[in-house]
Amino acid sequence: MPLRRIVSLKVLEWWPREHAAPPPDPAAVDATYACAVERDDAVAPLQRHRAPPTPCAKAPAPAPAPKPSAKAAPKKVTPPKKTPMIKQAKRYASRFFKPEMSRQPFVPDDLEVLREVGRGAFGRVYVSRVKGGGGALFAVKVLRKAEVLRGGGAECAFTERALGADLRHAGVVRLRCAFQTEKALYLVSDYYPGGSLSEVRMPLNVEAVRFYGAEVAAALAHIHARGVVHRDLKPANILLDREGHCALADFGVATTGSLRGFRGTVAYMAPELLLKTANSNTESDWWAFGCCLYELTTGSTPFYADQPRELFRNILHAPFIRTNTDAALDSLLEHLLDKTPASRAADSDVATCAFFSSVDWDDAACKRLKPPIQPSLPSYVEASQDGALRFVGDAHRPKNLPTPKRVTFDEENESPFAKRLSVRETYQREKRHRRTFRGFALNAEVDLAASPRTFARTTTL
Numbered sequence: 001m002p003l004r005r006i007v008s009l010k011v012l013e014w015w016p017r018e019h020a021a022p023p024p025d026p027a028a029v030d031a032t033y034a035c036a037v038e039r040d041d042a043v044a045p046l047q048r049h050r051a052p053p054t055p056c057a058k059a060p061a062p063a064p065a066p067k068p069s070a071k072a073a074p075k076k077v078t079p080p081k082k083t084p085m086i087k088q089a090k091r092y093a094s095r096f097f098k099p100e101m102s103r104q105p106f107v108p109d110d111l112e113v114l115r116e117v118g119r120g121a122f123g124r125v126y127v128s129r130v131k132g133g134g135g136a137l138f139a140v141k142v143l144r145k146a147e148v149l150r151g152g153g154a155e156c157a158f159t160e161r162a163l164g165a166d167l168r169h170a171g172v173v174r175l176r177c178a179f180q181t182e183k184a185l186y187l188v189s190d191y192y193p194g195g196s197l198s199e200v201r202m203p204l205n206v207e208a209v210r211f212y213g214a215e216v217a218a219a220l221a222h223i224h225a226r227g228v229v230h231r232d233l234k235p236a237n238i239l240l241d242r243e244g245h246c247a248l249a250d251f252g253v254a255t256t257g258s259l260r261g262f263r264g265t266v267a268y269m270a271p272e273l274l275l276k277t278a279n280s281n282t283e284s285d286w287w288a289f290g291c292c293l294y295e296l297t298t299g300s301t302p303f304y305a306d307q308p309r310e311l312f313r314n315i316l317h318a319p320f321i322r323t324n325t326d327a328a329l330d331s332l333l334e335h336l337l338d339k340t341p342a343s344r345a346a347d348s349d350v351a352t353c354a355f356f357s358s359v360d361w362d363d364a365a366c367k368r369l370k371p372p373i374q375p376s377l378p379s380y381v382e383a384s385q386d387g388a389l390r391f392v393g394d395a396h397r398p399k400n401l402p403t404p405k406r407v408t409f410d411e412e413n414e415s416p417f418a419k420r421l422s423v424r425e426t427y428q429r430e431k432r433h434r435r436t437f438r439g440f441a442l443n444a445e446v447d448l449a450a451s452p453r454t455f456a457r458t459t460t461l
Contacts, residue, residue: 104179105443108186108409111140114391115380122147122157123184126409127191127380129391130448137381137389138176138448141187142409145433148185154436156252157185163228163251164189165442170367171219173239173249178442182430184409185440188448192247193389194240194375197292202299206326208372209296212238213289214356214364215246220289221347222365223248224282230254232264233288235295242383244371266308267291267301271316271339283341286350290336297323302337328355 111128114137118125123143129135148154164175164187177188197212204212216238223230230237230248237250253263262273270287294302302321303314320337322330332355335345345353351361363369377383382392 104181104441106177106179106186106188106448108181111138111188113140113409122151122153124409127391128188133448135390136448137191137193137391138188139191140409141189143185143187145180145183145185145437146429149432149436153252157437158440159254160250160252161187161440161442163254163256167223167226167228167251169219169222170245170365171215171247172223173247175442176448178440180437180440182433185437190247191389192239192241192249193377193381194242194244196236197238197240197246197296198235200235200240200296200373200375202296204296205372206297206329209293209329210355210359211369211372212246212296213293214359214361214369215367216248216289216292217350217356218361218365219246219248220285221351223254224285224347227256228254229256229282230285230288232268233285233292234265234268235292238292240375242375242377242389243367244374245367264288266311266315267304269315270341272341274312274315281341282346283344286336286344286346289350290333290345293329293336294323294333297325297329302333326355328353328357331355 110131112131114127114129116124116126117139120141123141126140126142128138128140130138143153143157148157161175161178164173165178168174173189173192175187175189177186179186216233220230220233228251230251231253232250233248237248239247239249241247262276264273266274268288268291270284273284291301303311303318305311305314316339320334323333324330332345332350332353335349335353338344350356359369377389380391380393382390384390
C-alpha cells in the first residue's frame with residue numbers, strides 16, 4: 001500500500017467525528033409538552049402525543065404557491081461548457097489571427113551561424129555569413145527581447161541601432177543591417193578579427209600609445225562633432241581590424257545630448273558623473289580617454305582599487321600619479337584627468353598638445369598610419385593575400401563530427417526550463433514586443449552577399 005494511503009487512513013482514525021444524537025425518551029417528551037400546556041393553553045391536545053421526528057427524517061417541502069397568470073419570461077440559454085477540444089481549437093486559432101510582424105530585410109535562416117565569439121548582458125555575438133553568398137564575414141549581435149525588456153535596455157538597443165547606422169567614419173564600427181523576430185533583435189555589423197584593445201599585451205611603448213591614442217581621438221572628435229557622447233569608452237569597446245587599426249564599438253549607452261545618469265564602467269567614469277553634479281558631456285569622454293591612455297602605458301587604470309568604495313574615493317580625491325615614461329604624455333594625462341570639467345582638456349587641446357605634435361590627423365582619421373602591432377587572427381579565420389577573410393573552422397575539432405541539419409541562433413530556441421505561458425499571456429507578450437520594438441528594422445545599404453574581396457573595399461566608406 002502506498003505511504004500516502006497509509007497516512008490518510010491513520011489520520012482518519014484519530015480525526016474527531018460528529019456522532020448523531022440519540023432519539024429522545026417518549027416519557028420526557030410527554031412531560032415537556034405537559035409543562036408547555038400548563039404555560040400556554042394554545043397547544044393542541046393531540047400535539048402532545050405526536051412522536052418526535054427521527055434525525056434522518058426530512059421535512060416535506062411546502063408546495064409552491066401558484067404564480068399569477070402572466071406572460072412567460074424567456075428561458076435563459078446557458079452556454080455549453082468549454083471542452084478540451086474547444087480550448088485547443090481556440091489555441092490554434094489565436095496563432096492565425098494574431099497581428100503579423102512587418103516585413104523584415106532579413107530572417108535568421110538567411111544567415112549561417114559559424115561561431116559564438118562573445119556574450120553580453122542581453123545577448124550574444126556570433127560570426128556569420130550569408131547563406132549562398134560570397135563568403136564575407138559579419139558580426140551578428142543577437143539580443144533576446146525578454147531580457148532586454150526585463151533589464152530596461154529597449155532604449156539602449158534603439159540607440160545602438162540608430163548611431164551605428166548614422167555615424168559614417170573609419171574609426172567607428174558600422175552597422176550594416178538590423179532586423180527582428182518574435183523573440184530577438186539582430187544587429188549585423190562589420191567583423192573585426194583582431195579582437196579588442198584590452199586583449200593587447202600591456203604596457204605598451206610610447207609610439208604604440210601615440211598611434212592608438214591618435215586613432216581613438218580622431219574617432220571621438222568625429223562623434224562629438226555629430227553631437228554624440230559615448231559614455232562607455234574603454235579598451236574593451238575599441239576593436240581592432242586585421243591590420244591593427246582601431247574602431248569604436250558598443251554605442252548602447254551613448255546619448256545625443258546632455259543626459260544625467262549613472263551609466264558606463266566605474267573605473268573610467270569622471271568624478272562629476274559619480275557625484276551626479278553634471279550631465280554626461282564630451283568632458284566625461286575625454287576623462288575616459290585619459291584613463292585608456294594611462295592603462296595602455298602602465299597596464300592599469302589611474303585610480304585602480306580592489307574594493308568599489310575605495311575606487312570611488314580614489315576617483316574623487318586621489319591625486320594624479322605620473323607614469324614617468326614621457327614628459328609630454330604625463331602633461332597630457334594631467335590635463336585629461338583634471339577633476340574639474342571646465343579646466344579639463346578637450347578636442348582642440350588634445351589635437352594641439354605636444355604629445356601628438358608629430359601626428360597627421362587626416363591620416364589618423366583615414367587609417368593611413370602604420371599600426372605598431374599586427375594582431376594575430378583567430379584559429380577559425382584565414383586571410384588571403386588580397387586582404388579577404390575566410391572562415392576555415394577550428395583546427396582542433398575532429399573532422400568526423402556530424403553536422404546538424406539546421407544550425408540557428410540560441411536566442412531563437414526555447415529553453416526546456418522556461419515558464420510555459422498560456423495563450424493569453426503569449427499573445428500579450430508578443431503584442432508588447434511589437435509595440436516596443438516597432439521600427440527597429442534597418443535595410444542593408446550594401447550587398448551583404450558580396451565576396452570577401454569586394455566587401456573589403458566597402459568597409460571603410
